[in-house]
Amino acid sequence: GPTLACADMPVFDAGSPIPFISSQLSDVDEDSEEEEYDKKFAAASTPNMKRSEETSTGAGSRVQKDKPAALQRIFLASRLSGREEELVDRLVSGGKAVVVDEKELVGLDVSRSLAVCGNSELETGDGFFVPRTYGYLLAIACGMRVVTSSYLSEFGRPIESSRHQVIGDTGCSMYMAPHRSVEAKRSPGTKNLLEAYVVILCGDFDIMPRGRGATDQVYSQERLSQLMCACGAQVVSNFNCSSPNLTKLVMVRPNPRARDWRASKTLVHPADLTICANWLLDSVAEFDKKDPNNYTQRIFRR
Structure with a gap:
């Protein structure tokens, strides 16, 4: 797929919770x-x-x-x-x-x-x-x-x-x-949650339904790219121009099947790890950078 530009993305990092404003409202029917x-x-x-x-x-x-x-x-x-x-x-x-x-x-x-x-x-x-x-x-x-x-x-x-x-x-x-x-x-100066990673999306992903189909849990390639860009990760089509200081990941769909892992092995790449997209979803859901080693084919079970 084409390289997606992720420049000037928002700044994110973990921190302590901020308080919401509390007010006392009178009970009414x-x-x-x-x-x-x-x-x-x-x-x-x-x-x-x-x-x-x-x-x-x-x-x-x-x-x-x-x-x-x-x-x-x-x-x-x-x-x-x-x-x-x-x-x-x-x-x-x-x-x-x-x-x-x-x-x-x-x-x-x-x-x-x-x-x-x-x-x-x-x-x-x-x-x-x-x-x-x-x-x-x-x-x-x-x-x-x-x-x-x-x-x-x-x-x-x-x-x-x-x-x-x-x-x-x-x-x-x-x-x-x-x-x-x-x-x-x-908080000015904080780092992006996933800025240490450069990612290639590999294989088949969800397809957005046409018409009035429910899309709440559809994870298309475009949507996964958008999530990663929002968290500071780079999404690329190859690693040729990637910084050597970044961790290189090949990512397959969430909850992958055996064929998804097999497809990733046909890709010629110098990646550090091949993982499933559950790493991304869990990291964002808890706003905590998860260890990608726990999302490889050998370890991940969902």
């Missing part, structure tokens, strides 16, 4: 809260804001052109319910936020960006665990704050850590990865 929310958006007026033209890129997607810089950007990190989709529509039409596409995230200033995950599966005293999706991993790689869809009905209020924050996915063994990535993004 659900009907009153919805009524108050409706009035809030009905009263919204934006006479000086140019109405953006919406373009659709698939189910539940609202990507806008000419996005005002001052608005909060929302990235939908996983599929939402119908009611949650309506809340997002209200925020967009009311001039409160714009929705960004996954292809816009790498290199984007995420200081006013928020990733929203639906279908939280586990609640703890510290926050929520969600299913692992490509969108969730990309949000972490880019240093975005990640919240559950419950925050949509309180959009604009301070984020209560125990009520809305996502602290991990259901496949991770370490949590607080979103917090570590945000802190790394905000």
Whole structure:
């Protein structure tokens, strides 16, 4: 495949969690809260804001052109319910936020960006665990704050850590990865999480479905490249021009079959290791650089 340029990528590294702002909100019944929310958006007026033209890129997607810089950007990190989709529509039409596409995230200033995950599966005293999706991993790689869809009905209020924050996915063994990535993004001079690696993607990868197919757990070659670039790794078609100081990896698809490993052996390369892409997914999911030696054919079992 062609060499993908990964210059000027965001800065990432592990660090201690940052605190979310906590506020005490009075309990109200659900009907009153919805009524108050409706009035809030009905009263919204934006006479000086140019109405953006919406373009659709698939189910539940609202990507806008000419996005005002001052608005909060929302990235939908996983599929939402119908009611949650309506809340997002209200925020967009009311001039409160714009929705960004996954292809816009790498290199984007995420200081006013928020990733929203639906279908939280586990609640703890510290926050929520969600299913692992490509969108969730990309949000972490880019240093975005990640919240559950419950925050949509309180959009604009301070984020209560125990009520809305996502602290991990259901496949991770370490949590607080979103917090570590945000802190790394905000810390000048920190290194990229995977900047020590140069990678060749080898073999077959997932193909994005056409139409309205679910894509939450589709890991195409383009998506894996985007994740690596967001974390500072170089993605190349050969190692000829690679720095000798970088670790050279050949990577096959996540959860590979025997034929995927065999295909990698036909590639003429001076690689240090041939590994599966689960190394990348686990490193991003926990925002912790995993040892690639644990993801070789001899050792990896999933």
